[in-house]
Amino acid sequence: MAEAGHIDALTPYARSLGILVDRWDGDIPVLRVEFDATVEGRPEHYHGGATGGLLETAGYGVLRAELDRLGRTAVLKPINITVQYLSAGKSRTSYAKGRITKLGRRSANITVEAWQDDPARPIATAVMNVLMADA
Template identity: 60%
Template sequence: MWEARATVAVNNKIVLSPYARALGIEVADFEDRIPVMKVSFGGSVEGRPQYFHGGATSGLLETAAYTALRLRLDEEGRHPVFKPINITVQFLSGGRSEPAFAKARITRLGARNANVSVEAWQSDRDRPIASAVMNILLVEESDQRD
């Protein structure tokens, strides 16, 4: 039931950014209440011929992190604004011309910031194409400065 609710939330565009929607990122599945995000291969994500552009892969990783974090915070009744602090992406293998998936793990969720690690893979999940670690600042409406 939770998964159905979350899918409705995602499909109502509550979670995905305009950028993520434009790139064609969608929710493929839920595992342990964490969304598995997917992007199909096509011109909008292609770098060198027949391979994913590193920037598009990074966009998928970031979107998986933001979506997982937003859903977790919603569950906790928190609605902070996200301010990304940084991302470190490791490119492990060239993303080939087939769908790519990504799922986040919220390593730490504090009052002011979150640390999230994300992994992206294609047909073989044991052979990730990229991974990332992100730090995201969580700014509650009440303590926004700008």
């Protein structure tokens, strides 16, 4: 992931949802997605898949940023991702950021939170386990 707002480092799926790097919180990218028809599920609410996509993108973003910081290159392969939907995402901007809970030589464990108005009140969380294969 590059500087704030730079979309080229994001996957085509993330770009299709309109996900952007909003800002950096230290070394951690904070992502955002605006509410529009692309991410709408039931009227005036985010589709669960769009919320899951935001969480997953934020998880890979924090891992990629840390690997770049360490000078490591790896192909990231998902082992699993578990999403907990805590409340409905309403028709406004959503944000997400991840935190690496364990970074090993071959795998990483990441927790991610998505929120709208208040980071202390997440709308969804995720736990990701990612394999880091040699590039």
